[in-house]
Amino acid sequence: MAFEGLAERLQATFDKMKSRGKVSESDVKEMMREVRLALLEADVNFKVVKKFVNAVKERAVGQEVMKSLTPGQQVIKVVNEELTALMGGEQSKIAQAQKPPTVVMMVGLQGAGKTTTTAKVANFLRKNNNRSPLMAAADIYRPAAIDQLHTLGKQLDMPVFSLGDKEKPVEIAKGAVAQAKEDHQDYVLIDTAGRLHVDEELMGELQDIKEAVNPDEILLVVDAMTGQDAVNVAESFNEQLGLTGVVLTKLDGDTRGGAALSVKSVTNTPIKFAGMGEKVDQLEPFHPERMASRILGM
Amino acid sequence: AQYRTVDEDFFEELEEILIGADVGVSTVMELIDELKDEVKLRNIKDSKDIAPVISEKLAEKLDKSGEDTKLNMQDNQMTVILFVGVNGVGKTTTIGKMAHSFKQEGKRVVMAAGDTFRAGAIEQLEIWGERVGVDVVKQQEGSDPAAVMYDAIQSARAKKADVLLCDTAGRLQNKVNLMKELEKVKRVISREIPNAPHEVLLVLDATTGQNAMTQAKTFGEATDVTGIVLTKLDGTAKGGIVLAIRNELNIPVKLVGLGEGMDDLQPFDADQFVYGLFKELVEAETGEDAEEEADNSSVR
Numbered sequence: 074m075a076f077e078g079l080a081e082r083l084q085a086t087f088d089k090m091k092s093r094g095k096v097s098e099s100d101v102k103e104m105m106r107e108v109r110l111a112l113l114e115a116d117v118n119f120k121v122v123k124k125f126v127n128a129v130k131e132r133a134v135g136q137e138v139m140k141s142l143t144p145g146q147q148v149i150k151v152v153n154e155e156l157t158a159l160m161g162g163e164q165s166k167i168a169q170a171q172k173p174p175t176v177v178m179m180v181g182l183q184g185a186g187k188t189t190t191t192a193k194v195a196n197f198l199r200k201n202n203n204r205s206p207l208m209a210a211a212d213i214y215r216p217a218a219i220d221q222l223h224t225l226g227k228q229l230d231m232p233v234f235s236l237g238d239k240e241k242p243v244e245i246a247k248g249a250v251a252q253a254k255e256d257h258q259d260y261v262l263i264d265t266a267g268r269l270h271v272d273e274e275l276m277g278e279l280q281d282i283k284e285a286v287n288p289d290e291i292l293l294v295v296d297a298m299t300g301q302d303a304v305n306v307a308e309s310f311n312e313q314l315g316l317t318g319v320v321l322t323k324l325d326g327d328t329r330g331g332a333a334l335s336v337k338s339v340t341n342t343p344i345k346f347a348g349m350g351e352k353v354d355q356l357e358p359f360h361p362e363r364m365a366s367r368i369l370g371m
Numbered sequence: 372a373q374y375r376t377v378d379e380d381f382f383e384e385l386e387e388i389l390i391g392a393d394v395g396v397s398t399v400m401e402l403i404d405e406l407k408d409e410v411k412l413r414n415i416k417d418s419k420d421i422a423p424v425i426s427e428k429l430a431e432k433l434d435k436s437g438e439d440t441k442l443n444m445q446d447n448q449m450t451v452i453l454f455v456g457v458n459g460v461g462k463t464t465t466i467g468k469m470a471h472s473f474k475q476e477g478k479r480v481v482m483a484a485g486d487t488f489r490a491g492a493i494e495q496l497e498i499w500g501e502r503v504g505v506d507v508v509k510q511q512e513g514s515d516p517a518a519v520m521y522d523a524i525q526s527a528r529a530k531k532a533d534v535l536l537c538d539t540a541g542r543l544q545n546k547v548n549l550m551k552e553l554e555k556v557k558r559v560i561s562r563e564i565p566n567a568p569h570e571v572l573l574v575l576d577a578t579t580g581q582n583a584m585t586q587a588k589t590f591g592e593a594t595d596v597t598g599i600v601l602t603k604l605d606g607t608a609k610g611g612i613v614l615a616i617r618n619e620l621n622i623p624v625k626l627v628g629l630g631e632g633m634d635d636l637q638p639f640d641a642d643q644f645v646y647g648l649f650k651e652l653v654e655a656e657t658g659e660d661a662e663e664e665a666d667n668s669s670v671r
């Protein structure tokens with residue numbers, strides 16, 4: 074099919090050159106073309122691909138590959154190492170404030186999975202870190218967004234702070250933090266409305282919330298199926314808000330998820346969680362090396 | 372004014388722009404090859420002459436007969452439209468928008484709350500119902516979506532509705548059981564009304580990359596998708612993958628979503644869409660030309 078893994082691609086290329094014995098520079102070039110295609114088909118942004126392929130090529134031409142008896146595998150090794158390094162190497166944990174409550178803001182495009190992820194992170198914090206989170210319903214725009222969070226709160230038996238859809242999101246965020254202090258809740262997770270990164274008014278609203286409650290984490294929630302536009306979105310959210318991390322959702326699907334690399338490379342913030350389903354317990358800490366293999370189709 | 376020459380650099384830039392618009396590498400390569408042939412054939416030298424050729428080539432891939440972007444509306448019976456797609460693409464919102472537009476045409480509309488799974492999904496459709504003044508048929512959260520559809524058909528018939536819009540829960544195409552459930556939903560509709568659903572619209576989010584092809588293929592196989600609604604084109608994503616989908620699977624785009632409001636739904640316009648894919652390349656040049664002209668005039 075269209076989405077062959079990189080390993081198979083390189084094997085095919087290598088089979089062609091095997092008869093000739095030694096690996097030449099133009100062979101390396103051809104292998105790099107396959108790397109480029111594989112990454113583009115995995116939805117890695119073309120600018121990110123360009124930089125990446127150049128870095129890999131440098132190492133490849135720098136003898137590692139050319140001297141090797143198994144250049145195909147050697148290329149894969151180099152690609153995998155570079156990719157894993159770029160993805161962040163190690164797993165990264167959610168912040169915890171010196172003085173509770175820790176304030177976490179969820180931001181992102183429409184339909185990315187913010188509200189679901191808010192509930193998932195709350196569940197994760199309670200189950201794994203023994204914390205007591207308060208969720209805040211600061212999406213006053215999307216029809217039934219508040220109902221959605223309340224329903225999730227009921228499923229989890231966890232408190233949800235809401236002031237309805239008439240108060241401004243900034244006031245809701247402030248109210249939630251005050252409430253958490255009063256009730257000795259140690260995390261406040263703020264669910265915000267989906268918005269376009271180019272929507273000045275709504276991006277301004279997020280900046281206002283940030284200013285008002287001084288969050289310890291601002292997590293960009295990104296749909297793993299996102300294509301080339303992921304860099305624009307991530308870059309823009311990062312510039313306007315200063316992200317501290319990323320959550321990649323819908324990884325239970327069959328997308329290669331190249332957006333992960335794009336987002337990581339433009340924001341330079343860690344991907345902290347992976348969404349693995351629609352249910353509140355389907356959230357996992359993000360594993361950079363697994364993601365690297367997935368993007369490569371291995 | 373000076374135009375850049377159509378050379379390797381030009382094609383390289385076009386290639387990047389189209390890949391950047393999610394058209395997909397193989398479709399882009401195919402296109403560039405065709406364009407290069409065309410350029411040779413017509414002896415095109417500068418870029419002002421190539422823009423219409425690019426448009427033509429791209430539009431050719433999208434708009435095969437011109438007619439099939441229209442919805443298959445029934446004259447003498449209720450039209451049933453089923454909405455399918457992965458999570459969060461805009462199915463429910465599109466139904467709300469479409470209900471509004473049918474209502475404005477004077478049609479009687481009913482919406483079926485077939486997403487019984489996601490938290491707040493039924494309430495979301497109900498709010499759209501209030502917003503646009505359309506009835507919603509629903510059951511409890513967690514009930515069988517096929518049963519909701521059965522109910523909705525009876526109820527819409529009793530209300531002498533012209534159009535029934537059926538919402539379904541978002542699902543990823545690799546979830547076999549959920550795809551089976553969707554097949555059952557469709558089967559129940561067809562059993563009640565033999566030639567229904569008259570449209571099965573796959574909702575695709577324009578920000579989606581190459582996975583949209585797999586979505587189209589799998590949803591297509593499960594439910595015989597008749598058209599695509601491409602949402603969220605009001606952002607910076609271009610939705611170029613629909614070109615490859617049209618090319619490989621021959622599923623036409625029928626509507627586009629351009630925002631979250633009830634009026635933000637439009638019929639698909641292939642020429643406008645195609646121009647949007649590569650306008651960067653053309654408009655950047657016109658910008659340069661304009662500057663150049665301004666420079667010249669200041670000299671004069």
Ligand SMILES: Nc1nc2c(ncn2[C@@H]2O[C@H](COP(=O)(O)OP(=O)(O)OP(=O)(O)O)[C@@H](O)[C@H]2O)c(=O)[nH]1
Nearest residue numbers: 183184185186187188189267323348349350458459
């Ligand atoms: N399969 C799967 N579905 C998910 C995941 N995360 C979220 N979803 C689904 O994606 C859809 C959108 O999720 P929401 O949480 O409503 O997204 P949102 O970002 O809050 O959306 P807006 O508030 O409208 O911007 C829902 O159908 C969720 O069930 C995931 O990791 N896997």
Ligand SMILES: Nc1nc2c(ncn2[C@@H]2O[C@H](COP(=O)(O)OP(=O)(O)OP(=O)(O)O)[C@@H](O)[C@H]2O)c(=O)[nH]1
Nearest residue numbers: 183184458459460461462463464541603628629630
């Ligand atoms: N900017 C923009 N947002 C849209 C558009 N269409 C839908 N949305 C938003 O996308 C988000 C998800 O829309 P829904 O209609 O809930 O999507 P869905 O496919 O029904 O989602 P699930 O039922 O959870 O699978 C909401 O925040 C909508 O307001 C559009 O054309 N442009």
Ligand SMILES: [K+]
Nearest residue numbers: 184296459576
């Ligand atoms: K999405």
Ligand SMILES: [Mg+2]
Nearest residue numbers: 187188212218
């Ligand atoms: Mg939400």
Ligand SMILES: [Mg+2]
Nearest residue numbers: 462463486492
């Ligand atoms: Mg829905």
